[in-house]
Amino acid sequence: MLVSNLEIVPGKRVTKHLGLVQGSTVRAKHVGRDLMAGLKNIFGGELKGYTELLQESRQEATDRMLEQAKSLGANAVLNVRFSTSSVTQGAAELFVYGTAVVIE
Amino acid sequence: MPQYSNSEIPEHINVSRGSPIKDFIKLSLGLLAILAGLAYFLAVSANWLAPKIPYRWEKSWGTAVEGLFREELGEEKENPQRAYLQSKVDLIAQLQNIPESMAIEVHYIESDLVNAFATLGGHIIVTSALLDKVSHENGLFMVLAHEVAHIKYRHPIQAVGRGVLFSIASSAIIGQQKSESLSSLIWGAGTLTLMSFSRDQEEQADHEALKTVYDHYGHTSGAFNFFEYLAEAEQGASEEGGKEAREIPVFLSTHPNTRERLANLKNIVIENRWQASLAEPVKVETLPSFD
Amino acid sequence: MEAVYELILFLVLLALGYGFGQWAERSHYQSIFKREKELAGILVFAERLPPPDPAFKESRLVGGSVVISVDYFKRFLALLRSFIGGRVSSYESLLDRARREALLRMKMEAQEKGFQSVFNVKFETASISKGKGKNIGSIEVFVYGTALGSGSGSGSQ
Numbered sequence: 137m138l139v140s141n142l143e144i145v146p147g148k149r150v151t152k153h154l155g156l157v158q159g160s161t162v163r164a165k166h167v168g169r170d171l172m173a174g175l176k177n178i179f180g181g182e183l184k185g186y187t188e189l190l191q192e193s194r195q196e197a198t199d200r201m202l203e204q205a206k207s208l209g210a211n212a213v214l215n216v217r218f219s220t221s222s223v224t225q226g227a228a229e230l231f232v233y234g235t236a237v238v239i240e
Numbered sequence: 241m242p243q244y245s246n247s248e249i250p251e252h253i254n255v256s257r258g259s260p261i262k263d264f265i266k267l268s269l270g271l272l273a274i275l276a277g278l279a280y281f282l283a284v285s286a287n288w289l290a291p292k293i294p295y296r297w298e299k300s301w302g303t304a305v306e307g308l309f310r311e312e313l314g315e316e317k318e319n320p321q322r323a324y325l326q327s328k329v330d331l332i333a334q335l336q337n338i339p340e341s342m343a344i345e346v347h348y349i350e351s352d353l354v355n356a357f358a359t360l361g362g363h364i365i366v367t368s369a370l371l372d373k374v375s376h377e378n379g380l381f382m383v384l385a386h387e388v389a390h391i392k393y394r395h396p397i398q399a400v401g402r403g404v405l406f407s408i409a410s411s412a413i414i415g416q417q418k419s420e421s422l423s424s425l426i427w428g429a430g431t432l433t434l435m436s437f438s439r440d441q442e443e444q445a446d447h448e449a450l451k452t453v454y455d456h457y458g459h460t461s462g463a464f465n466f467f468e469y470l471a472e473a474e475q476g477a478s479e480e481g482g483k484e485a486r487e488i489p490v491f492l493s494t495h496p497n498t499r500e501r502l503a504n505l506k507n508i509v510i511e512n513r514w515q516a517s518l519a520e521p522v523k524v525e526t527l528p529s530f531d
Numbered sequence: 532m533e534a535v536y537e538l539i540l541f542l543v544l545l546a547l548g549y550g551f552g553q554w555a556e557r558s559h560y561q562s563i564f565k566r567e568k569e570l571a572g573i574l575v576f577a578e579r580l581p582p583p584d585p586a587f588k589e590s591r592l593v594g595g596s597v598v599i600s601v602d603y604f605k606r607f608l609a610l611l612r613s614f615i616g617g618r619v620s621s622y623e624s625l626l627d628r629a630r631r632e633a634l635l636r637m638k639m640e641a642q643e644k645g646f647q648s649v650f651n652v653k654f655e656t657a658s659i660s661k662g663k664g665k666n667i668g669s670i671e672v673f674v675y676g677t678a679l680g681s682g683s684g685s686g687s688q
Contacts, residue, residue: 139592140677141651143579146587165659177668178544180552180602181559182632186659187598190671194596216592218675220657228657242582244648246574248567255627256620260608261549263620267611424537 138212152238154208159201163193164227197230210236279433286401302361322348332388358390377525379465385449454514462524471498552602573638574648581650587679594675595636599629629672646678
């Protein structure tokens, strides 16, 4: 499955447009990571735990979007956008959407 | 075919130069100065306004206060201690030229806390623990004269006025702020300023009280009895490492350092030649027995 | 007495925040400069449409992200600043570092997969704060775009 945030695939032609597909996940941080984050809030610096957590979550959202695209019979998702929003205190929603297409 | 390239972009376009520590010092000093200035201004205006409030009004507010501590502390209605303290206070009021309309009432309460204070409407509260700690009449006379002087200069109403103005102003400022650390900084700056006013009042009352003691006894022997006890209690508390913290009388909270206070008072005695020598044997009146 | 302890704790936190924060920022910038030089070969553009270059045989979504926290000292400084207003310079470097770090991570991914350029680059910034007022504690920056090139990878997932 090809994923791209361009509207075209260089050198290839889109034969079918299958519509919007999306994937989302809401994740909360856990206490252990929060503890480290508390320390980093004093000293500053990268919160590796959170970076990984958000990366995993984003991957999960992307996988869900791809699952939708697969069920539509697509072989590529184009013009992909990501968005992050904090839903409640300590939890964030990772959202990704794009257009499912068939390319030759 | 257009050319595509990424060249190096110079630093410090999106990030300001300048040391954060300099920024910090400038900001915090500026803020503190503004806040302290504001608190100072409010305190001065409260001190100026408060004595303009008719004593009648203060008296009526004082009644409410009186009801409160009567309920809280369970004061005995009439006992020999109260009568004795009242007679001394009446005498002091005369010596300090307090008008008849400003009637002063003493309340004697059973408490382990060594404390004496004057409050709105001419009420003076003395605890049983304080009466136990002063060893003779001269010492007690000084404490009472100090509290009467507070009422004479209308310090309680000034303190209330400062407190009210300060609360209004600080809630107006802090209300917009969500951070606890900054709120406490603002609160701290204001409170420190208010405390200096409170200490000034204590000094004024001390001075007046000492003069009253001299006027009554013709010397100032034993006047420092209670302050010396305070100094010892503080010393003890600091040596015990806070174990005996309960022993530090609340009397002190907004008061000047007891040692400095004692030194100042002794200077006044020497300057005015109220006593031939501070080392001379103490001539004191004994306290009556209340048993 | 409690107030004194609180004040001491506060000052210690400020000093620690300043010391470690400045040190972390300096060393992070050193590493950013070094890696930016190393990855200068990977070109990034915000354009939506790449040129019709026959060399761009493969395309693939690449991204990089980082969560970074501001230190206690700078946070307090920003608070003081919010009282008076004006430019909050203490947060500028935080955001700058986060964006550049995320961009570098994206470039790194593109390089590992054998691409030479990334088009249609988008930034996504989110605050991962404790939700206490308008206070920003830490921020996440996510950068993504489509890597184009001859590509050593398969170009599909």
